[in-house]
Amino acid sequence: MLLPAGTDKITIQRILKVNHAGERAAINIYGAQIAIARRFFPTISPELERMRADEIVHATIFRDAMPARDTRPCRVMKFWSLGGYVLGLITSALGPQMVWLCTEAVEATVHRHLEEQLRFLKGRDEGLHAAILGIQEEELAHLEVARARRSSKGLLYGLAYGVIAAATSSMIWLSTWGDTSWMKRELEGSR
Numbered sequence: 001m002l003l004p005a006g007t008d009k010i011t012i013q014r015i016l017k018v019n020h021a022g023e024r025a026a027i028n029i030y031g032a033q034i035a036i037a038r039r040f041f042p043t044i045s046p047e048l049e050r051m052r053a054d055e056i057v058h059a060t061i062f063r064d065a066m067p068a069r070d071t072r073p074c075r076v077m078k079f080w081s082l083g084g085y086v087l088g089l090i091t092s093a094l095g096p097q098m099v100w101l102c103t104e105a106v107e108a109t110v111h112r113h114l115e116e117q118l119r120f121l122k123g124r125d126e127g128l129h130a131a132i133l134g135i136q137e138e139e140l141a142h143l144e145v146a147r148a149r150r151s152s153k154g155l156l157y158g159l160a161y162g163v164i165a166a167a168t169s170s171m172i173w174l175s176t177w178g179d180t181s182w183m184k185r186e187l188e189g190s191r
Contacts, residue, residue: 108165
C-alpha cells in the first residue's frame with residue numbers, strides 16, 4: 001500500500017490513533033455500564049453487550065490497519081481508557097436513562113467526527129475510508145438505539161449531554177493535535 005506523503009500521511013496516522021483510542025474508551029464505557037446494569041437494571045445488559053462487542057471489533061479493525069500506515073497506538077490511550085471507564089461508571093450509577101444519554105451524546109459526536117474523516121480520506125486512503133464507512137453504520141445503529149430508549153428530557157439531561165459531547169470532542173481534538181480543526185477547515189474550503 002502506498003501511503004500519502006507529508007501532512008496527509010500524518011493526518012491519516014492521527015485518524016487511526018484517535019479512532020483506535022476512541023474505540024478502547026467505548027469498550028470501557030460499556031464495560032463499566034454492563035457491570036452496574038447486570039446488578040441493578042439487567043434488562044438493558046444484552047443491548048449494551050452487543051454494542052460493546054461491536055466496539056471490540058472496531059478497535060481490532062483500527063489496530064490491524066496501523067502497521068501498513070506506519071502507525072502506533074495513541075500516546076494518551078490511558079486517558080481514553082480511564083475516562084471511558086469513569087464515564088461508564090458515573091452514567092450507569094445515575095440509571096438507565098443516563099446510560100442511553102451517554103451513548104447518544106458519544107455516538108452523535110463520533111458520527112460528526114467520522115463524517116469529517118470520511119470526506120478527508122476520500123481519494124487519499126480508500127481502504128481506511130471503506131473500513132470507517134462500515135464502522136460508521138454500526139455506530140449510527142448504536143445512536144438510534146440510544147435515541148429510541150432514552151425518554152427522559154429536561155435541564156439535567158441537556159446539561160449532561162452537553163458535558164459528555166464536549167468531553168468527547170475535546171479528547172478527539174487533543175488526541176489528533178488539532179487535526180480535526182484543520183481537516184474541517186480544509187474540507188469546508190474545498191466545497
